[in-house]
Amino acid sequence: MDLILEGIQKAFYLIFTLDAEVLGITLLSLQVSGTATLISLFIGISVGTAVALSRFPGRQLVVSLINTGMGLPPVVVGLFVTIFLWRNGPLGFLEILYTPTAIILAQAIIATPIVTGITLASIQHLPANLRLQILALGATRVQMVWLLVKEARLPLLAAVMAGFGGIISEVGASIMVGGNIKGYSRVLTTATVMETGRGNFDIAIALSVILMLLAFFVNAILTQIQQRERPR
Amino acid sequence: MNPAGDPNVLLQAEDLLVRRGGVTVLDIPTLDVFSGQVLALIGPNGAGKSTLLLTLAGLLKPARGSLLFRGERIGNGGFDYRRHIAMVFQEPLLFDATVFENVAAGLRIRGVGRAEIVRTVPEYLERFGIAHLVKRSARKLSGGEAQRTSLARAFVTKPEIVFLDEPFSSLDPPTRDALTGDLERILRETHTTAVASTHDQTEALRLGDRLAVVNGGRIVQIGPAAEVMNRPIDEFVASFVGVETVLPGCVLRSSDGVFTAAVEGGEIQAVGHLRPGERVLCCIRPEHVTISTNTPPPGTSARNAFPGTIRKVAPLGLFHRVRVDCGFDLVAYVTRQSIEELSLEEGKTVMASFKATAVHVIPRSGAGPG
Secondary structure (H helix, E strand, C coil): CHHHHHHHHHHHHHHHCCCHHHHHHHHHHHHHHHHHHHHHHHHHHHHHHHHHHCCCCCHHHHHHHHHHHCCCCHHHHHHHHHHHHCCCCCCHHHCCCCCHHHHHHHHHHHHHHHHHHHHHHHHHCCCCCHHHHHHHCCCCHHHHHHHHHHHCHHHHHHHHHHHHHHHHCCCHHHHHHHCCCCCCCCCHHHHHHHHHHHCCHHHHHHHHHHHHHHHHHHHHHHHHHHHHCCCC | CCCCCCCCEEEEEEEEEEEECCEEEEEEEEEEEECCCEEEEECCCCCCHHHHHHHHCCCCCCCEEEEEECCEECCHHHHHHHCCEEEECCCCCCCCCEHHHHHHHHHHHCCCCHHHHHHHHHHHHHHCCCHHHCCCEHHHCCHHHHHHHHHHHHHCCCCCEEEEECCCCCCCHHHHHHHHHHHHHHHHHHCCEEEEEECCHHHHHHHCCEEEEEECCEEEEEEEHHHHHHCCCCHHHHHHHCCCEEEEEEEEEEECCEEEEEECCEEEEEECCCCCCCEEEEEECHHHCEEECCCCCCCCCCCEEEEEEEEEEEEECCEEEEEEECCCEEEEEEEHHHHHHCCCCCCCEEEEEECHHHEEEEEECCCCCC
């Protein structure tokens, strides 16, 4: 019990004194996972909308793959990103293995199917005739797609939350492709793993508390927006 | 019939064929929509009314056939054409925004400037009786208010032709009645050409100048509303439109809730608080018409009695359908026994009568049908 209490005490001490290392790790986590979420939103919303609105042979299979991808194990992503970025790998020439960029890449790969799947579901849940109604209002195809996405904006917020929540707390891929290098590619989760391994439970708890607070605040803000827009 | 250059034909469909899953769901050899008129599509559920409307609106690509708008073939995926039309569906299909933003949607899509939108939208909110809801979220509207918003959104772009797909069928009867009245008034005021589908014959008669009966993906009969109602070409049309005698007329006098209307070839009395000069459609169901071989005995309560000549006697299941020419055509259902007892046959002079309360009156603003 003392261990946990001391840990929490230490955590708040580190947070309130703005400990340089903890602050650096936190900011890097936000930056990496935020960037990866943005990339996944860009790709996921485009692909999800395209698949939702089109009919082609093999569509069922594509949808199944996207849904499966929503549960992609981070370690598997970590493994394949590592192989691709390995010095002799197909993308080895980029020389980005063990950099924050590699973490962004891996996290974007994890979050994209989540965003795609949720986008697909929310666009398909719009009334079937809405697409025709928008076209009947004189819309071009681009305007039609834009208005549909706008109409699905509330469920799409869930995509942002699920995507960000999934990768800020992810550790497997980050440690494999980022290498947990101090002051460079160390993020909240990888640092927690390391400190726990060393027996530095107080710092590990501090990092965990920060991680949970971060996830809580980001979701609280998005939930606020979502609930404000929903009158009933 | 109507060459492509006919200025009265706004939209012309030729040889339309729509297939779904290998089955032909729509087969329309030719269809003309006249400028400034309302064409009502009437038919049972699944008859192909919605498919026809979507195809006419350029939203559904037919397997074969073409559409001519003002005599010109619709091309470019129908994009240019879609900027001249509007469509209202059975569901309001509003955007998750305020009533104002919803009504402004078509204008925004067309890139109309802010000043113009702020000037135009309130006018149409007013017209459809939703001015007080301007800032209300579309999610908080009642069914009737939502459909009014959808109508305002369609009309604000000043479309040259409006397609209405059973726009009121999900509303409760009083709301529906009020909305049908408003829509009719606005259609007449703005002289908007429209194609409206419905499975309600009163609605079809109130809105439609012409009536097309749709069944099994085909137009079974098309013509001026009164003509289709009075002269159904086959049993299906007869059973579906209810074989009413429909007489367009104009109110002459009115007192104590009973009015006299002039119809072609005569005057009839009916119940209703209408003012002289108002236009009406008087509908008389065949089962309410009595036929006798002498003048009605004194003391009958039938306020309408007309001498006439039997034009046609046709068996129709358990009874006969008798058409009497009284200056206008009146259809009566008569049992076989009566046919025999009164020896009713074509050419015979009879007296046809019905009560003033048997007349179903449909008020119509503006010009009469046809």
